[in-house]
Amino acid sequence: MAVQTIDNTTEATPDTGPAFGPAVALSCRECGERVPLGPVFACQECFGPLEVAYDLPTGDPEALRKQIESGPANIWRYAPLLPVPADVVDKPNLNPGWTKLVKADNLARELGVTGGLYVKDDSGNPTHSFKDRVVAIALEAARTFGLKTLSCSSTGNLAGAAEAAAARAGFRSCVFIPHDLEAGKVVMAAVYGGELVGIEGNYDDVNRFCSELIGDPIGEDWGFVNVNLRPYYGEGSKTLAYEICEQLGWRLPDQIVIPIASGSQLTKIDKGLQELIKLGLVEEKPYKIYGAQAEGCSPVSAAFKAGHDVVRPVKPDTIAKSLAIGNPADGPYVLDIARRTGGAVEDVTDEQCVAAIKLLARTEGIFAETAGGVTVGVLKKLIETGQLDPALETVVLNTGDGLKTLDAVAPTTGPTAVIRPTLAAFREAGLA
Ligand SMILES: *Cc1c(COP(=O)(O)O)cnc(C)c1O
Numbered sequence: 001m002a003v004q005t006i007d008n009t010t011e012a013t014p015d016t017g018p019a020f021g022p023a024v025a026l027s028c029r030e031c032g033e034r035v036p037l038g039p040v041f042a043c044q045e046c047f048g049p050l051e052v053a054y055d056l057p058t059g060d061p062e063a064l065r066k067q068i069e070s071g072p073a074n075i076w077r078y079a080p081l082l083p084v085p086a087d088v089v090d091k092p093n094l095n096p097g098w099t100k101l102v103k104a105d106n107l108a109r110e111l112g113v114t115g116g117l118y119v120k121d122d123s124g125n126p127t128h129s130f131k132d133r134v135v136a137i138a139l140e141a142a143r144t145f146g147l148k149t150l151s152c153s154s155t156g157n158l159a160g161a162a163e164a165a166a167a168r169a170g171f172r173s174c175v176f177i178p179h180d181l182e183a184g185k186v187v188m189a190a191v192y193g194g195e196l197v198g199i200e201g202n203y204d205d206v207n208r209f210c211s212e213l214i215g216d217p218i219g220e221d222w223g224f225v226n227v228n229l230r231p232y233y234g235e236g237s238k239t240l241a242y243e244i245c246e247q248l249g250w251r252l253p254d255q256i257v258i259p260i261a262s263g264s265q266l267t268k269i270d271k272g273l274q275e276l277i278k279l280g281l282v283e284e285k286p287y288k289i290y291g292a293q294a295e296g297c298s299p300v301s302a303a304f305k306a307g308h309d310v311v312r313p314v315k316p317d318t319i320a321k322s323l324a325i326g327n328p329a330d331g332p333y334v335l336d337i338a339r340r341t342g343g344a345v346e347d348v349t350d351e352q353c354v355a356a357i358k359l360l361a362r363t364e365g366i367f368a369e370t371a372g373g374v375t376v377g378v379l380k381k382l383i384e385t386g387q388l389d390p391a392l393e394t395v396v397l398n399t400g401d402g403l404k405t406l407d408a409v410a411p412t413t414g415p416t417a418v419i420r421p422t423l424a425a426f427r428e429a430g431l432a
């Protein structure tokens with residue numbers, strides 16, 4: 001099926017074929033208009049973003065819980081809640097997810113968190129970032145729609161995740177990144193053998209270029225995981241919410257601190273928590289959602305602090321390149337969620353990000369990429385400024401592996417000493 005725009009909105013009857021599991025339609029987040037499931041992302045009535053609407057399983061939550069628990073140790077254990085076919089486990093993909101939820105007692109002690117602190121460590125995914133989750137769902141949609149080329153606009157991690165998934169699934173791939181990304185991310189995107197194009201510009205330029213490509217005949221049969229497949233892509237982030245609650249013993253934490261690039265992950269984690277409540281899989285209780293940005297790209301944090309409902313685009317300048325989206329598509333929804341749940345959006349400087357990377361490494365043995373540094377740094381700042389109650393149970397996300405952003409810590413990290421291989425030299429170095 002070629003990439004199409006919506007043209008039959010009003011008389012749309014949902015396509016409830018088995019290819020999309022419990023998903024029944026796409027619905028507009030702004031006006032509620034429903035359209036059939038397809039490779040489309042914007043409402044033709046109001047240009048609002050489309051998201052996947054479900055007819056979720058009703059009935060005994062205990063039976064659903066058992067079904068999930070007996071599923072595979074990856075995101076497909078939640079297939080009954082995702083827009084994927086029931087036989088998704090049998091298809092070639094990278095099977096991401098079911099990453100560790102680490103009880104972070106040492107970090108809690110340093111930060112003064114008394115209510116319990118967990119790190120959801122998504123660096124353990126196949127390409128070492130949370131992006132494998134979102135790509136896996138988009139890939140299934142691309143398969144169903146018969147799209148031939150897997151593509152994306154990326155700040156780095158998504159390019160690697162898409163290229164790896166395409167390699168395994170036998171798709172042609174061609175992905176687009178800003179030309180000046182970290183070496184680790186460029187290599188990790190290129191090694192899978194697909195096409196990788198560096199664009200002379202920042203992420204927002206890359207994204208604009210991809211939108212143009214979609215409208216051109218060149219882009220026919222292309223599945224851009226985060227553009228025309230964005231509604232499906234977004235659903236992958238819900239699995240973070242599902243896993244956190246299941247790993248806590250099927251209950252909600254009191255609060256979660258989440259990094260923000262486009263804001264998709266944060267909004268879909270909230271969607272996932274709401275679904276668990278609706279399904280009766282967890283007991284309902286209030287929870288707070290906090291968002292984390294780097295000061296050098298903090299349009300959502302700035303809007304939150306100013307009390308604005310709209311997000312004013314910025315030109316990013318930060319070492320946290322995976323979060324460097326100056327015009328975040330889901331920014332206004334992030335503001336809604338932070339305000340509705342009683343959370344907040346905060347930002348930290350690059351120096352605070354680096355310090356937080358080292359703090360997490362030193363206390364818990366987890367080496368985070370800059371996005372994780374931003375998130376842990378923001379957690380620290382939220383406590384210090386009294387915006388987050390340390391007596392409540394808290395989950396903080398680490399969404400990527402520190403090996404991808406070595407440059408962030410390399411200048412201030414190295415051997416304690418370099419010595420000749422003799423005991424005398426070791427004593428001289430003052431380390432004995
Ligand atoms: C993409 C990304 C995020 C969040 O992205 P959203 O666009 O807000 O969903 C967070 N951390 C890392 C490491 C990422 O690559």
Ligand SMILES: [Zn+2]
Pocket residue numbers: 028029030031032033043044045046047048
């Ligand atoms: Zn609409």
